[in-house]
Amino acid sequence: MLTQIPTQLSSIVDVDDLTVEFHGREGTVRPVNGVAFSLKAGEVLCILGESGSGKSVTLRALMRLLAPDRTRITGHVEVAGHDVLKASGRSMAALRGSTISMIFQEPMTAFDPVYTIGDQIAEMVAQHKGVSRRAGRTRALEMLELVQVPSAKRRLDAYPHELSGGLRQRAMIALALSCSPRVLLADEPTTALDATVQAQILLLLRSLQQELGMAVIFVTHDLGVAAEVSDRIAVMYAGRFVETGSVRDVLQDPVHPYTRGLLSSTVHGQPRGTRLQTIPGSPPDLRMLPPGCSFEPRCGEAIDRCRAAIPPPYTLKSGQCVRCVHAPQDLVPAE
Amino acid sequence: MLYYILRRILYAVPIALGVSIVCFSLVYLAPGDPLQTLLPDDTPPEAVAELKAKYGFDRPVPMQYLFWLGNVLTGDFGTSIGTGRPVIEEIGRALSNTLLLGACAVAVAFTLAIIIGGVGGYLHGKVSDKVVTSIAIFGVSVPNYWLGIILVIVFAVELNLLPAVGMGKSGSQGFGLDLESLKYLILPTITLALVPLGIIARTVRASVAEVLGHEFVQTLRAKGLSERGVLRHVVKNAAAPVLAVMGLQFGHLIGGSIVVETVFSWPGTGFLLNNAILRRDVPILQGTILVLALMFVLTNLLVDLLQTTLDPRIRRA
Numbered sequence: 001m002l003t004q005i006p007t008q009l010s011s012i013v014d015v016d017d018l019t020v021e022f023h024g025r026e027g028t029v030r031p032v033n034g035v036a037f038s039l040k041a042g043e044v045l046c047i048l049g050e051s052g053s054g055k056s057v058t059l060r061a062l063m064r065l066l067a068p069d070r071t072r073i074t075g076h077v078e079v080a081g082h083d084v085l086k087a088s089g090r091s092m093a094a095l096r097g098s099t100i101s102m103i104f105q106e107p108m109t110a111f112d113p114v115y116t117i118g119d120q121i122a123e124m125v126a127q128h129k130g131v132s133r134r135a136g137r138t139r140a141l142e143m144l145e146l147v148q149v150p151s152a153k154r155r156l157d158a159y160p161h162e163l164s165g166g167l168r169q170r171a172m173i174a175l176a177l178s179c180s181p182r183v184l185l186a187d188e189p190t191t192a193l194d195a196t197v198q199a200q201i202l203l204l205l206r207s208l209q210q211e212l213g214m215a216v217i218f219v220t221h222d223l224g225v226a227a228e229v230s231d232r233i234a235v236m237y238a239g240r241f242v243e244t245g246s247v248r249d250v251l252q253d254p255v256h257p258y259t260r261g262l263l264s265s266t267v268h269g270q271p272r273g274t275r276l277q278t279i280p281g282s283p284p285d286l287r288m289l290p291p292g293c294s295f296e297p298r299c300g301e302a303i304d305r306c307r308a309a310i311p312p313p314y315t316l317k318s319g320q321c322v323r324c325v326h327a328p329q330d331l332v333p334a335e
Numbered sequence: 336m337l338y339y340i341l342r343r344i345l346y347a348v349p350i351a352l353g354v355s356i357v358c359f360s361l362v363y364l365a366p367g368d369p370l371q372t373l374l375p376d377d378t379p380p381e382a383v384a385e386l387k388a389k390y391g392f393d394r395p396v397p398m399q400y401l402f403w404l405g406n407v408l409t410g411d412f413g414t415s416i417g418t419g420r421p422v423i424e425e426i427g428r429a430l431s432n433t434l435l436l437g438a439c440a441v442a443v444a445f446t447l448a449i450i451i452g453g454v455g456g457y458l459h460g461k462v463s464d465k466v467v468t469s470i471a472i473f474g475v476s477v478p479n480y481w482l483g484i485i486l487v488i489v490f491a492v493e494l495n496l497l498p499a500v501g502m503g504k505s506g507s508q509g510f511g512l513d514l515e516s517l518k519y520l521i522l523p524t525i526t527l528a529l530v531p532l533g534i535i536a537r538t539v540r541a542s543v544a545e546v547l548g549h550e551f552v553q554t555l556r557a558k559g560l561s562e563r564g565v566l567r568h569v570v571k572n573a574a575a576p577v578l579a580v581m582g583l584q585f586g587h588l589i590g591g592s593i594v595v596e597t598v599f600s601w602p603g604t605g606f607l608l609n610n611a612i613l614r615r616d617v618p619i620l621q622g623t624i625l626v627l628a629l630m631f632v633l634t635n636l637l638v639d640l641l642q643t644t645l646d647p648r649i650r651r652a
Contacts, residue, residue: 060553063557065553065556065557090561093556093560093561094559096556096558096559097557097558097559097560098559101557102554102557104550104553104557106550109549109550109551110550110553110554111551112551112555112572113551113572113647113648114571114572114645114647114648115568115571123558123560123564124558124559124560127558127559127560127561127564161647161648175554175558179559
């Protein structure tokens with residue numbers, strides 16, 4: 001078993017200075033550069049960012065799912081008292097699926113095409129609960145009913161290609177929740193779905209989260225999704241959390257120039273007829289990050305201090321945490 | 336599922352019929368009359384005509400085909416022009432010898448190919464993978480008759496450890512499951528196994544590496560499955576393409592290799608065919624080719640059905 005590390009009672013996930021490096025032929029890529037956060041039981045954190053910002057890699061690092069021979073993960077990751085980065089392969093496998101579970105973006109490719117949905121859920125239950133396959137199937141049926149798959153009994157024997165996208169994602173959720181995990185990681189679970197199905201899946205996830213009291217880390221690039229499901233938002237850019245705070249604070253009073261750019265470049269809440277603004281430039285090359293703030297090359301408010309060093313996280317009075325040199329001086333009202 | 340199996344079996348019938356037509360007519364595409372080569376030049380024309388009538392060579396070719404097909408369907412493959420014995424007997428004896436050799440080669444080639452291909456695919460890109468790939472390329476590239484001769488030179492001539500040719504002192508009749516007889520199997524088995532070993536190992540390696548690259552493997556790990564549990568999924572996914580290649584190779588091995596059986600004077604179907612070609616023994620040729628081709632059709636049918644049980648997505652097509 002894993003060594004139990006004493007931790008403050010309230011947080012179930014503790015991440016400190018998490019960095020991930022991929023070593024490849026074309027040099028070292030750094031998708032995650034010093035991410036730190038903690039998550040309380042029953043809390044929903046949404047990691048918001050564009051493609052390549054390191055959201056999915058962060059999730060995978062939490063479960064140590066990245067190919068070990070090409071990846072170097074440093075920092076500290078603690079999930080339900082288990083030190084994830086130091087755990088043995090065997091104890092990591094015991095942790096995956098039972099304590100911390102993941103929903104993937106593409107339910108079509110995330111299921112094994114040659115086994116039935118029921119088999120794939122039952123297999124996981126049998127692995128973690130030490131029960132027979134038959135008992136696992138009973139649990140699988142229960143789970144499919146919980147995620148509201150119509151005629152669940154029949155779907156148990158369906159192969160992944162025989163289900164629609166929405167049903168597949170429901171089955172994926174059933175799979176992920178079948179061993180009652182305490183932490184659920186959701187990697188853009190609605191991105192591959194139709195808009196109407198998206199809303200259903202989001203509602204389902206939200207109600208299951210409240211019912212089962214799990215902590216959820218939800219990764220998305222969709223502001224609307226983020227606003228819908230989460231308690232807290234972390235805006236990610238080039239492998240760092242540039243702004244974190246409650247949903248209301250971050251979406252209503254964004255502080256970091258990147259967050260503001262992101263909000264003004266979406267159609268949500270914009271008056272009709274106003275031209276959408278875009279953020280000029282493109283994200284930095286993760287092989288050679290600038291020495292200072294990684295958003296500085298695209299930022300309209302950049303000053304010399306931005307280029308000198310990576311801005312430390314400033315905590316504002318609202319509780320928002322922002323990595324921008326402008327933040328404390330401009331926005332914290334003087335006491 | 337049952338419907339699919341029936342349909343697939345039904346499809347095999349026209350294929351088999353087509354195969355029989357090709358087998359039959361191939362012999363007529365080659366120049367020369369089988370009787371001409373057998374009979375002395377000064378044979379009286381009446382005798383030639385009588386023999387032609389006896390073997391049915393005097394009738395139009397389509398009629399000959401139907402006549403032959405009718406006989407074949409009742410189990411009568413005719414008599415060998417060379418030996419005068421019924422074709423079915425000749426084929427039966429040769430086929431059992433070839434099946435023996437083929438089964439040994441299948442066992443060796445398939446087992447080794449799965450092991451080395453699996454290791455290569457699993458350790459894709461690593462040193463062991465490079466070693467495996469080299470073995471596979473060697474297997475595919477080295478001509479088996481050359482390897483056979485080299486093996487004979489080394490193990491039979493130089494080291495005098497193993498017999499060079501044949502199936503033992505008293506031929507295939509005296510062959511048994513004793514050590515002395517089995518010695519005769521070793522060199523031809525190795526020679527025959529090499530090419531399928533290379534081909535299948537490459538397929539296994541590619542298949543396993545491809546499956547491991549699929550996203551669902553990450554899901555399996557995220558489910559907390561042990562490496563053995565992951566492997567179970569990989570095997571079932573990689574099996575379908577590997578089976579297709581194995582089926583073809585199985586057909587080749589069971590069909591007997593003319594080259595290998597000739598090098599080792601192994602009295603199998605390849606050896607029989609080779610002699611029949613040289614002697615223009617048309618009934619033997621037609622019968623042997625037909626039997627071998629039908630075994631190919633049967634193997635493919637079995638592979639298809641097996642693949643269907645492994646991969647549910649095939650059933651829809």
